[in-house]
Amino acid sequence: MFLATPDLGLLPAAMEKEMLLTSFTVEFSHADCCRNKGQALRCLARLDQNVSEALPYLNAVLGGYTYIKEPPLLTFHYSQGKLITVDADSIAINCVKNPIEAQEILTWLQQEINVAWENRGEITPKYTAAPWPKPADILRFLPKTDCGRCGLSTCTAFACLAAEGGMSEVDCPALPPNARKELATYLSRFHFDE
Numbered sequence: 001m002f003l004a005t006p007d008l009g010l011l012p013a014a015m016e017k018e019m020l021l022t023s024f025t026v027e028f029s030h031a032d033c034c035r036n037k038g039q040a041l042r043c044l045a046r047l048d049q050n051v052s053e054a055l056p057y058l059n060a061v062l063g064g065y066t067y068i069k070e071p072p073l074l075t076f077h078y079s080q081g082k083l084i085t086v087d088a089d090s091i092a093i094n095c096v097k098n099p100i101e102a103q104e105i106l107t108w109l110q111q112e113i114n115v116a117w118e119n120r121g122e123i124t125p126k127y128t129a130a131p132w133p134k135p136a137d138i139l140r141f142l143p144k145t146d147c148g149r150c151g152l153s154t155c156t157a158f159a160c161l162a163a164e165g166g167m168s169e170v171d172c173p174a175l176p177p178n179a180r181k182e183l184a185t186y187l188s189r190f191h192f193d194e
């Protein structure tokens, strides 16, 4: 760990009363390996409030990639291959460009947690993970020429990343229009968070 930023998530006192998550402290460390160029930090937000009871509701809203009931833990994919893990008292983001991007994601997620908790009376809590696309299924739509024009060395690598939400039909310039449309239709069946 080399940087700690206190109270990045602090909200005005007037709002704190209605919110489950009101403040957190953020730490960063160097990411050992990153698929996305220029993104080299891991982010860990230590939450000042316990959000475990909100996680089944957040899972219902965001469509978690994995969900563990006890102890409660939710992971989901954010844009550009980022993996976000939320448990009772922390939020971890595997890869961010800089503290500003981390702050934007954490602010968004803080709001998602608070809104899910506030609206829990209208949300059916979900204790299982959402269905997720399979790399083998995605590969069926790709040219399988391993041309590298997408920036990855193989179509299989593309399929694996697309299955995590890090790539989509627009990122393969070699896709014929029909296959592009079919891949878009397939991916649209799943819940990716932007």
Ligand code: SF4
Pocket: 142, 143, 144, 145, 146, 147, 148, 149, 150, 151, 152, 153, 154, 155, 158, 171, 172, 173, 174, 175
């Ligand atoms: S651009 Fe398309 S065809 Fe070429 S390697 Fe990437 S996924 Fe495969």
